[in-house]
Amino acid sequence: MKKKYIIVLVAFIVLVSYALYKVHNFGVKGYFYNVYVMTQEKKIKKEIERKIYSKEFNDIISKIELNGLSTVNYLTDRDSLRIALNDSNSIENMKKINKPDITANEAEAILVVSRELTELQKVSGELKGYLKKRFKDFDYEYIANIGDKTISFIREKEKIYSLLPDDITNVIKVSSLGKAEQVQKILNGVEIPKEIAYSTKDFFEDKLDISNMESLYVISKSLLELQGLIPELKQVHQKLYPNLDYEAIAKDGKLYIDDKKADVLIEKEYSEGKYTYENPYVKVNPYNRVSNSVLIKYPGVEKENVTVTVNGRANGKNLQYKVIKDKDIKVFGLYIGGEANIVTINNGIKEIKIPVTIGELPDNMPSVVIMKSKGDNSAKNMIYTTYVSNLNSYGLVFDKEGNIRYIFDPNLNNDNSGRYLKFHKDAFIYYTRDNVVLFSKIGKVISRLSMEEFNKKNDALPFLDTGYPEFTSKNILERNSIVNTKGFTNINYPLGQIVETNSDTGEIIFSANVYFDYNDKTKNSINSSEEVEFPN
Template structure:
């Protein structure tokens, strides 16, 4: 087919356009560079873009003064300004007619709503960025907003808004006017703690609601805890509540006074300390009862439970048949590690239980049980290793025949834990009362067959197996410490049977390693009859020391 002249022209033009396009594409970098270097084209483009940005800025801001101050800014700064003005909160404040009403002092006081605080914080971030564009703009902001120090607001990092939000949440939880005022006075840190205390605990919410029936029930539970006792589930909840109420009273003086006024006589700290021990012991008793129901135990086939209440790793509970209740029994712990046999007498209780005390750590202890009718049973009890925080004991001197009989009770404390123990004259630890989960500093003494554990918060009584028996006010608690020649001196005990005295030094750094000392002296002979040095891990007395030391009969 023969092409017409017109068709030939169209094809030729098309080929030309295609070739030119290919050439332009291949030479695009060179062409772009030449266009960019063209002052006429570049200036025209910049001016056009600048006018467009200024028009956008003019539409956003109302102040003619500010519009004048913008003149002379570079295109780059104008573009930054335009982006900043996209912050709606900033633009709202910037264009406000009542500029003096915006106050950083009021913001930082927290005396505004959450929405106002959030808006002002977000706006102030825009103010700070805006002020960096020029001194004129910075001066305009300072003069137009005389009460607003936007830098202070931004430096607060939005904490005021968070604080207000937290307060609003807590204020909704109570209808009591006095509690509302207390909550309003709390700072951010206190509100965070309050949030942690409340958690999901419905009882604390009942307190905040100031439910009178609930408050009455708390009073009744407090009375029952120390008298007739509480059902297990009730006790568990009450201990949790008491701990939280104690934390609440330490959060702010207002809470402390409010709780004291509206819940008088209820000592929540003592309740949760005692209740925590009691709760653990109830759990232990439940486990023991389960074991007792599994089979019938007898003198010849007893049930043996090492450390039955989780606090005395060198004791055991032995369960025999109930028919032996009230019978006397002699118990002998056969000697190990240089110590002789230890023998004591006791009576089997109504549940057919008897205590084994004075075991050796990390050993398969051999024990003989001998009833008053002559029947005898040998048992063995395997013990584990003791806690590493206990001091190493070195006996430097002993004259047994001239010493007062008994073992040495040590009120040993670290910075965070109270762990009294007893050691014999050969330096073997024979008893530990681990109360460190609840008590971090305590004096320990003996009252009959029971332990008295005292500090400035409460006085607890434990039986020989570590079961809590009672709690009371710390009326006779008093620290007795003084320094003499670099030694923390504690006490001297008179030992009447041998007319000796036991001097106990709680901490000394006069030797190579920090230590405490038990030293028994003959009063008449002036001779040292016994000396035990207890080496500590830490180098200062706040970290580890002996608060008290006594010569005692273990059982």
């Protein structure tokens, strides 16, 4: 019993002694730790005070514990943040990120500071309040979040600037960021050179190859679209490129490029075959604008007088005209669809007959029904009409049997700007309020003129707005009759009526209905009709 008591007593003494030892040891260590923390805090605060001059900032820092102080000390070691906190102009410098002329490098520097400020404000609520007050006109948190996208956009913008002459870039730089985005879409990688070696004359007078024509066309379109976006650029463009009418090339250049490509294809096909007068090269719709036209080519004498005859079908009379063979023979007035046309070529020595098949017109093309025909029905005595169908402009010539002998493809009207066509002298014209383009009877561009230039050389052509649901015109003929045109009659299916009456008796000599594909009066309108000699 005594032995057991002694063991318990010894154990108790050991336990108490160990507890007293631990308490004493902890007290000593805690004391030294506190001294260490206080020393470090004092040291770090002094370091921060040497770096940051603001008393208000340092008063806030004096209340922050060691861990927070370490973060502040680490961040303020960076020159970028230190300058932002000390420099009174730093806010204005950082607000430059919203200006259109900022560079990517400048934006990157502002993004770095924004992220440092965002990290710094996490140290304490009071410090965050100070920073928000100090940078009240600059949302550094927002910039920290979207900065990468902003810099990416600015780098793309700098790529755009690298594609442009400085004079153009300087104007774009002062525009908004939104316009810079639109500029990027317009250019789409196209480089605009400071100098352009070629002139408008080179382009329109066939002095360039296809590659240079296409390049000049793309550049011209870009210049025109840029000045449409930023009007101030027009003066800059005209100063940079005094010999380049980029507006004309942008508007009509594709017509010339398409013709150039067609000519190259014709020459390629012709060179690959062995053609003779008896077995000539025949190309239907060579310029993709007049579906019932043909180009015939064979070796031999140029400037040769040739008689062309398109044989009439059924009761139709032959259509005959003389041409001068200049490298090739241009044939028009062929029948559309059905059996092959028989085209006769006579060079005064030998006559050949060439079968030529013209495919049917697409469904959206018109059809003609002759209601009455009496009087002069010679082969050349035909009706020409201009009309609009769903904004596309058509030119149509048909004979007194109702056969379409000429139709101009409306796909020229790519911009739906209200253009339409008219037959004039020996050419077909395509015009707007601004300019006139003249085409040969097989659809190749002959020339282009301003409306003013055209009217000086020819009878003035008034511009008629297109798309009216009803239109009437009168064409007084030498044989004492009048052709009346009515765009629509009050019936369900839209049609144009062309009626010729005797001026004295009122007797109907000729009448025809032109039917349209669209069952909608607002999408079809005949502008005018007249009797013409075709060819004239």
